[in-house]
Amino acid sequence: MEALKNSILKNKVPTHIAIIMDGNGRWAKLKNKPRIFGHKNGVNSVRETIEACGDIGIEYLTLYAFSTENWNRPKLEVKTLMALLVSSLKKELKILQENNIKLNTIGNINDLPKSAQKELKEVIEKTKNNNALTLTLALSYGSRDEIVNVIKNISKKVVNNELQIEEIDENIINNHLYTFSLPDVDFLIRTSGEKRISNFLLWQIAYAEMYFTNTLWPDFKKENLYNAVLEYQHRERRFGKTSEQIEKINE
Ligand code: FPP
Numbered sequence: 001m002e003a004l005k006n007s008i009l010k011n012k013v014p015t016h017i018a019i020i021m022d023g024n025g026r027w028a029k030l031k032n033k034p035r036i037f038g039h040k041n042g043v044n045s046v047r048e049t050i051e052a053c054g055d056i057g058i059e060y061l062t063l064y065a066f067s068t069e070n071w072n073r074p075k076l077e078v079k080t081l082m083a084l085l086v087s088s089l090k091k092e093l094k095i096l097q098e099n100n101i102k103l104n105t106i107g108n109i110n111d112l113p114k115s116a117q118k119e120l121k122e123v124i125e126k127t128k129n130n131n132a133l134t135l136t137l138a139l140s141y142g143s144r145d146e147i148v149n150v151i152k153n154i155s156k157k158v159v160n161n162e163l164q165i166e167e168i169d170e171n172i173i174n175n176h177l178y179t180f181s182l183p184d185v186d187f188l189i190r191t192s193g194e195k196r197i198s199n200f201l202l203w204q205i206a207y208a209e210m211y212f213t214n215t216l217w218p219d220f221k222k223e224n225l226y227n228a229v230l231e232y233q234h235r236e237r238r239f240g241k242t243s244e245q246i247e248k249i250n251e
Contacts, residue, residue: 004226008056012233014186016060017053018208020200021045023192023216030216036080041218043088047095052222053133054099056229060134060182064200068108068142082113085139089119093126100132106178107141136182143202150176179204187232191217209235 021042028038046063053061065085071078096103103123110117120139153176157163163172174180185201185208193214197205211228213220238246 001223001226004223004230005055008226008229009233010057013056013058013229014209014232015058016062016183016185017058017187017189017229018062018064018185018201018205019049020064020188020190020194020198021217021220022190022194024218026192027216027218035077036084038216038218039081039084043084045217045220046088047092048221049225050095050101050133050135051099052225054101055222056226058133060136062106062136062138062179062182062185062201064138064141064198066107066139066141067199068140068145069199071111071140082116086116086119089123093123096123096127096130096135100130101127102130102134103127104134104136104181105139106136106146107139108145109139111140134182136179138200141178142199144199146178147203173203177203184208186237187211187229189213189228191215191220207237207239209237 024038024042025035026038027041028035031037049063050061066081070081073081095101103120105120105124109120112120116139120137150173154163154168154172158165158168179201182204185205188197188201188205188208189211190196191213193212195212209232211231213224213228215224236243236246
């Protein structure tokens, strides 16, 4: 594994990795266990991924932990997921501090149970001066919902004469997204074999490389993250330019 890690070019890692952590339920079902057993083991993969990202110098990691649609799951599963979030935050604070990781959230945080909001606030406050990796948890997050909010907030400013319509550009929109403090996503990973975006960071992934793996989230470990990043490094990102133009830039 050390050799695998060392084969990653440190100056060519994606700045921002986003992950759709999928397959906890199926992983548990394969083992004849309740779905929540999958989520519990999913937390171990979250820890491994954070550490792996820290080890290779990733600056931003964004995890899709709970979508606006996930509220429709059975009540008990939602409740247990929220409890798991709180207990994980309590337990993992030490890991965050040791690895100089700053916690951030995106989504309708006000919809979460008060206990989760309180714990998140505390950990965000305690880690606010860390600066190696920014870990963003998407909680009660939906990209369309985010864009609706952006439009409402920009419209308010236009109505109040704080902003002119002609001034609206991509930068203004970026600055109104939940992700205003994050750079665009370079690399999007989805586990469990599904090849969908599921309402995650639609605006922010405009030029992201996509990586789909059949590995179920609880089986996703450091090695899987390193392999994914190695594949990213073999891809050519053209941003609408030709191959020849890109070769010139890299010369
Ligand atoms: C998707 O698997 C996973 C989730 C909806 C929840 C992800 C949550 C965690 C990994 C644990 C808590 C998070 C943190 C950040 C501590 P699924 O249930 O959709 O799996 P399935 O598609 O196989 O049913």
